[in-house]
Amino acid sequence: MASDTGIFKMMQWETLIRETVQMGGQLVFLKDKAPVDQDMYLETLLSHFRYEIPFVRRSVADIQSATFRTKATDLILFFEEQGELIDALNSVLQGQRLILAKKNFVKTPFVDFVWSDCSLNDWTQVLGSLKQNWKKPPALPQFGEASQAPCLFLDRDDVVVKNVPYNKEAQKVQLLPGIIELINSAHKKGYWVALVTNQSGLGRGWISWKEYQAVHQQMLSLLAEKGAWIDECVWSSFIEEGVPVGNLYAGLRKPRAGMLQMVDEKLHVRMETSILVGDSASDILAGYSAGVGRLYLLSSDKLVKEQASLEEFKKKDPRLQYEWAQTFADIIL
Ligand SMILES: [Mg+2]
Missing domain, CATH: 3.40.50.1000 (HAD superfamily/HAD-like)
Known part of the structure; x- marks a missing residue:
C-alpha cells in the first residue's frame, strides 16, 4: 500500500498531466534508449488511454528533423537511461521535461521535474486514477486563417x-x-x-x-x-x-x-x-x-x-x- 507521501506525490503528478492536457498539450515519450521492458509495458498501458489522454511516441530523429515538433504545453517524459538525450535535444525540444528516475538522479540543466524513486507501478496508478476521474477538457479556441507574415x-x-x-x-x-x-x-x-x-x-x-x-x-x-x-x-x-x-x-x-x-x-x-x-x-x-x-x-x-x-x-x-x-x-x- 502506498504511503501518504506516495499518494500525495501521485496527486501532484495527476495535476501536472491534467493541466498539460487542459492547456492543449500532450504526453510525449521518446522511443530511443527506452528500456525494452518498460517500453513494451508502456505501450500496452498507454493504449488504454489513447482516446482520453493524448500522447505520442516519437524518435529523436523525428524531432531533430522537425518531422514532429514538441510544444511548450507538452509534457515530455524521459527515463533515467535517456538522460543524455535531453542535452542533445535542447535546441529543438520544447515543453516541460520530466525524468522518471529510480534513485539519486543528478539534475541536469533543462530538466523541470525529477520524479525520483518512481516505479512503473506508481506510474500505472497515476494513469489509472486519472482514467477514473477524467473529464474531457474543453476544446481550445481556434484562431483565424494562416497569415504567414513575418x-x-x-x-x-x-x-x-x-x-x-x-x-x-x-x-x-x-x-x-x-x-x-x-x-x-x-x-x-x-x-x-x-x-x-x-x-x-x-x-x-x-x-x-x-x-x-x-x-x-x-x-x-x-x-x-x-x-x-x-x-x-x-x-x-x-x-x-x-x-x-x-x-x-x-x-x-x-x-x-x-x-x-x-x-x-x-x-x-x-x-x-x-x-x-x-x-x-x-x-x-x-x-x-x-x-x-x-x-x-x-x-x-x-x-x-x-x-x-x-x-x-x-x-x-x-x-x-x-x-x-x-x-x-x-x-x-
Ligand atoms: Mg532583456
Missing part, C-alpha cells in the same frame, strides 16, 4: 523599455530610444510585432499581478502616444527552482521557444523571415530554437557576458548564427 519578436527589458530589475512601478517605465521607430517601421513593412518576456518576478512573488499589469499598461500607453502598438504579448512567470509540480509552462521560459510558439499558434507567422531582438543569450537561443530567421543581440551593459555565453553554445551547435546591433538603426527589416 514577426518582429522583441524582448521587453533593455529592448522595449529600460531595464529596472523586477520593476513594479509604472512611473519608472521608460521606452528605449528608437524602439517606436523600429516597431512602426516593422508594421509598415507587414510584420507582426510580438513581445516575449521572462518575468520570473511574478513566479517568485516579488511582483504582484496587479503591479505587473500596471507596468505593462504604462509601456503600451507610452507606445500608443506615438502611434505604436504590439500585436501580441506573452510573458513567462516560470522560475527554474522550487516550482511545485502542477505549475505548468516551464516550456515558456526563454531560452526555450515556448512563448514564440504561442505567438505563432495565434498569429501564424513565418518564422524563417522573422526577426528577434534581445539583449540576452537566452533571447537569442529562444529565437534559434523557434527557427527565427534573423537574430539580433542588442548592445547593453551585459553584452560581453552574453556574447561569451553564445560563443560557448556555438561550440556545441555551430549552426547558431546571430548578429550584433549597437542600436536599433543596425536592424535591417
Whole structure:
C-alpha cells in the first residue's frame, strides 16, 4: 500500500498531466534508449488511454528533423537511461521535461521535474486514477486563417523599455530610444510585432499581478502616444527552482521557444523571415530554437557576458548564427 507521501506525490503528478492536457498539450515519450521492458509495458498501458489522454511516441530523429515538433504545453517524459538525450535535444525540444528516475538522479540543466524513486507501478496508478476521474477538457479556441507574415519578436527589458530589475512601478517605465521607430517601421513593412518576456518576478512573488499589469499598461500607453502598438504579448512567470509540480509552462521560459510558439499558434507567422531582438543569450537561443530567421543581440551593459555565453553554445551547435546591433538603426527589416 502506498504511503501518504506516495499518494500525495501521485496527486501532484495527476495535476501536472491534467493541466498539460487542459492547456492543449500532450504526453510525449521518446522511443530511443527506452528500456525494452518498460517500453513494451508502456505501450500496452498507454493504449488504454489513447482516446482520453493524448500522447505520442516519437524518435529523436523525428524531432531533430522537425518531422514532429514538441510544444511548450507538452509534457515530455524521459527515463533515467535517456538522460543524455535531453542535452542533445535542447535546441529543438520544447515543453516541460520530466525524468522518471529510480534513485539519486543528478539534475541536469533543462530538466523541470525529477520524479525520483518512481516505479512503473506508481506510474500505472497515476494513469489509472486519472482514467477514473477524467473529464474531457474543453476544446481550445481556434484562431483565424494562416497569415504567414513575418514577426518582429522583441524582448521587453533593455529592448522595449529600460531595464529596472523586477520593476513594479509604472512611473519608472521608460521606452528605449528608437524602439517606436523600429516597431512602426516593422508594421509598415507587414510584420507582426510580438513581445516575449521572462518575468520570473511574478513566479517568485516579488511582483504582484496587479503591479505587473500596471507596468505593462504604462509601456503600451507610452507606445500608443506615438502611434505604436504590439500585436501580441506573452510573458513567462516560470522560475527554474522550487516550482511545485502542477505549475505548468516551464516550456515558456526563454531560452526555450515556448512563448514564440504561442505567438505563432495565434498569429501564424513565418518564422524563417522573422526577426528577434534581445539583449540576452537566452533571447537569442529562444529565437534559434523557434527557427527565427534573423537574430539580433542588442548592445547593453551585459553584452560581453552574453556574447561569451553564445560563443560557448556555438561550440556545441555551430549552426547558431546571430548578429550584433549597437542600436536599433543596425536592424535591417
Ligand atoms: Mg532583456
